[in-house]
Amino acid sequence: MIDMSDVYDKINDLTKRRGFVWPTSECYGAVAGFIDYGPLGSMMKRRIEDVWRSFYVIQEGYYEIECPTIGQESIFIASGHVKGFSDKMFQCPHCKEYLRADHVVEGGGIAGASTMSEEQLSAALAPITCPACEEVIGTVEVFPFNLMFQTTIGPGSQRSGYLRPETAQGMFTDFQRLLRFYRDKLPFGAVQIGKSYRNEISPRQGMIRLREFTQAEAEIFVHPDEKDHPRFARYAGYEVPLFGQTQQQENSAPLVMTMREAVDTGIIANEYVAYYLALTHQLLVRIGVKPDRLRFRQHLPDELAHYAEDCWDAEVRSDRFGWVETVGIADRTDYDLRAHEKQSGQSFTVFIQYETPKRVQRRRVVADMGALGPKYRGKAKDIADALATTVPGPDGITVTVGSEQFFVPKDLYKIIEEEVDLPGEEVRPHVIEPSYGIDRMCYAVLEQSYDEEIVDGEERRVLRLPPLVAPVQVAVFPLMNRDGLDSIAEQLTHTLHEHHILAEYDDSGAIGRRYRRQDEIGTPFCITVDYDTREDQTVTIRDRDSMAQVRVPVDRVPGIISDLIEGKRSFSTICP
RNA sequence: GCAUCGAUGGUCUAGAGGUAUGACUUAGGCCUUCCAAGCCUAUAGCCCGGGUUCGAUUCCCGGUCGAUGCACCA
Numbered sequence: 001m002i003d004m005s006d007v008y009d010k011i012n013d014l015t016k017r018r019g020f021v022w023p024t025s026e027c028y029g030a031v032a033g034f035i036d037y038g039p040l041g042s043m044m045k046r047r048i049e050d051v052w053r054s055f056y057v058i059q060e061g062y063y064e065i066e067c068p069t070i071g072q073e074s075i076f077i078a079s080g081h082v083k084g085f086s087d088k089m090f091q092c093p094h095c096k097e098y099l100r101a102d103h104v105v106e107g108g109g110i111a112g113a114s115t116m117s118e119e120q121l122s123a124a125l126a127p128i129t130c131p132a133c134e135e136v137i138g139t140v141e142v143f144p145f146n147l148m149f150q151t152t153i154g155p156g157s158q159r160s161g162y163l164r165p166e167t168a169q170g171m172f173t174d175f176q177r178l179l180r181f182y183r184d185k186l187p188f189g190a191v192q193i194g195k196s197y198r199n200e201i202s203p204r205q206g207m208i209r210l211r212e213f214t215q216a217e218a219e220i221f222v223h224p225d226e227k228d229h230p231r232f233a234r235y236a237g238y239e240v241p242l243f244g245q246t247q248q249q250e251n252s253a254p255l256v257m258t259m260r261e262a263v264d265t266g267i268i269a270n271e272y273v274a275y276y277l278a279l280t281h282q283l284l285v286r287i288g289v290k291p292d293r294l295r296f297r298q299h300l301p302d303e304l305a306h307y308a309e310d311c312w313d314a315e316v317r318s319d320r321f322g323w324v325e326t327v328g329i330a331d332r333t334d335y336d337l338r339a340h341e342k343q344s345g346q347s348f349t350v351f352i353q354y355e356t357p358k359r360v361q362r363r364r365v366v367a368d369m370g371a372l373g374p375k376y377r378g379k380a381k382d383i384a385d386a387l388a389t390t391v392p393g394p395d396g397i398t399v400t401v402g403s404e405q406f407f408v409p410k411d412l413y414k415i416i417e418e419e420v421d422l423p424g425e426e427v428r429p430h431v432i433e434p435s436y437g438i439d440r441m442c443y444a445v446l447e448q449s450y451d452e453e454i455v456d457g458e459e460r461r462v463l464r465l466p467p468l469v470a471p472v473q474v475a476v477f478p479l480m481n482r483d484g485l486d487s488i489a490e491q492l493t494h495t496l497h498e499h500h501i502l503a504e505y506d507d508s509g510a511i512g513r514r515y516r517r518q519d520e521i522g523t524p525f526c527i528t529v530d531y532d533t534r535e536d537q538t539v540t541i542r543d544r545d546s547m548a549q550v551r552v553p554v555d556r557v558p559g560i561i562s563d564l565i566e567g568k569r570s571f572s573t574i575c576p
Numbered sequence: 577g578c579a580u581c582g583a584u585g586g587u588c589u590a591g592a593g594g595u596a597u598g599a600c601u602u603a604g605g606c607c608u609u610c611c612a613a614g615c616c617u618a619u620a621g622c623c624c625g626g627g628u629u630c631g632a633u634u635c636c637c638g639g640u641c642g643a644u645g646c647a648c649c650a
Binding site: 009012013016017023026028029030031032087089091092098099100103131145147198200201202203204208209313324325328437440455456458459460477479480508509510511512513514515516517519526528530531532540542547549 | 577578586587588601602603608609610611612613623624639640641642643646647648649650
């Protein structure tokens with residue numbers, strides 16, 4: 001009935017007009033890839049983040065941390081972003097087009113381009129024709145384009161720093177502190193909501209692809225051999241549409257199945273990943289994503305990061321952009337902790353006690369320091385340490401210390417065979433990472449909430465936002481701004497504020513106009529003070545979606561509105 | 577980043593080498609006893625920089641932003 005084909009344009013228009021999202025620093029000309037959240041957008045975004053917190057922090061018990069958005073170079077050397085987050089590019093000398101060197105080389109029929117050096121790529125490109133202008137490329141320089149914003153820390157040192165391309169690294173670099181905080185037990189998790197930065201080459205698509213964006217990420221550290229979620233029962237029967245590798249390859253529809261089935265049949269790698277798929281589904285639906293516009297797509301083997309065991313994207317279908325990746329849920333194994341261990345030289349393991357100590361046979365090489373000392377002098381200690389980690393030969397042991405080799409005859413050490421009780425072992429946890437793009441969630445919610453209908457021959461624009469995320473929670477109107485109705489309405493507004501409800505008072509213009517104003521920004525309920533209020537202390541509550549009204553005593557309003565916002569009851573169950 | 581097209585009050589829009597039309601919105605007032613009613617009044621605009629010109633919002637060049645395609649990215 002209503003043409004929704006250019007919903008994106010309508011959303012863009014509405015969000016600009018009504019203060020949800022603005023182009024940034026417009027007075028100097030906006031910059032692509034950056035946006036400002038206006039008053040209502042900031043409020044809505046905050047509410048969405050708070051729903052996220054209610055799941056991850058309150059329900060799951062993973063506390064939130066807050067790390068700097070600028071990180072020193074070592075972090076991103078370890079994470080692989082310094083090296084791996086850059087594309088090797090070149091500029092076609094003829095048409096000035098910037099192109100991915102490896103893609104063009106592969107397109108030219110040469111295999112293995114992804115592992116080539118810049119020089120090799122440059123050489124390989126020379127005889128290939130440019131896919132943009134079809135000229136033979138010829139001599140060209142291949143250069144790395146890193147998606148990270150680089151900066152320097154401090155005035156003199158010129159120490160290199162980067163704006164973080166994801167919030168995740170903070171949870172990894174704080175691993176040992178977090179482990180202690182959670183009293184040395186697995187599993188535990190920490191989350192972070194904050195800004196991340198990627199210097200996209202050509203961002204478009206409004207809120208979908210930004211150079212500065214908000215992520216909400218959880219890093220859950222689990223025992224590598226225990227990927228059964230302790231509270232899996234919560235979501236075992238929860239059904240989710242799964243667009244697995246097989247369905248994608250066979251071009252078939254997503255399978256709807258319970259998480260129990262998905263894990264048992266091996267479609268999802270383990271209970272942890274399945275658990276957060278289901279949780280994500282529940283979360284996205286709660287903020288206003290329609291279930292029929294939501295699916296979980298598994299990464300195909302060639303797009304799966306080499307270290308990841310399994311990865312699923314929650315995709316939300318947009319009228320304008322198709323299926324948009326909005327959340328990524330990955331089992332990253334111990335890749336990140338291992339990388340930081342290597343880069344920092346620190347330990348990123350957890351000591352796990354066995355239930356009963358393990359009795360093991362152990363053979364130790366113990367040096368006779370009384371003999372080694374006089375013989376090797378200053379090097380005796382190093383030699384003894386080296387002995388401890390070697391396997392003895394029949395007559396002695398040859399050890400390497402520094403660049404020197406020493407043959408240590410067998411009478412200078414003793415071999416001790418012993419049985420010892422091992423109380424436990426050092427384990428490097430695996431990481432389960434649900435990573436949410438908050439801006440994309442905001443856009444999805446706006447797009448899917450947008451509706452138009454004809455009421456009495458007039459178009460009504462309404463954002464059918466869930467009350468939980470609507471920026472303004474309730475509006476209060478006096479039917480007439482006189483006869484004392486206005487002061488009663490103002491008083492009610494104050495009372496609502498005292499109940500921590502964001503209520504907006506409006507007495508300007510006809511009552512119908514005021515309803516429509518609130519409809520357009522998604523305010524779920526409007527309260528009207530009329531002449532009856534003066535007689536019997538009742539007001540009407542009007543529901544945004546049905547436009548229906550019920551009359552209730554004014555002193556019950558705060559309680560009813562709170563219940564409606566929190567979803568403890570629905571509008572249709574309100575009785576006078 | 578390349579190519580094409582575009583940019584006029586908050587929004588939509590008319591327009592011409594001589595500072596701009598109309599509607600909606602917003603604000604104030606009148607009116608109005610529940611869904612953008614009516615009347616009066618007001619606020620508010622030619623994307624930025626340079627060039628041509630007596631004069632440029634209009635023509636030219638460059639930039640910014642946006643749309644589309646390519647490329648890139650997720």
